[in-house]
Amino acid sequence: MELLKMMRIVFWSFFGVRKRASHNADFAHVKLPLLPVVALMLAGAFGLTLLTVAKLATGIAH
Numbered sequence: 001m002e003l004l005k006m007m008r009i010v011f012w013s014f015f016g017v018r019k020r021a022s023h024n025a026d027f028a029h030v031k032l033p034l035l036p037v038v039a040l041m042l043a044g045a046f047g048l049t050l051l052t053v054a055k056l057a058t059g060i061a062h
Contacts, residue, residue, distance in 0.1 A: 006030055006038040013039070014046075 009026050012018050 002031065002034075003038070006035055007042065009035065010039045010042050014042075 005026065009030065
């Protein structure tokens with residue numbers, strides 16, 4: 001459950017739109033040392049997804 005909360009925080013930060021009250025409420029209940037690890041994992045997964053889509057698109061074009 002804690003991991004899902006951290007993932008939600010990271011997804012909202014990627015999107016960039018967040019109300020201050022919900023931001024403060026989330027950070028009150030999360031272990032901050034683990035948050036950068038989750039952020040790096042999600043950023044890596046997003047990058048790999050973009051790379052895969054690009055390779056598929058260029059492979060289909062040829």
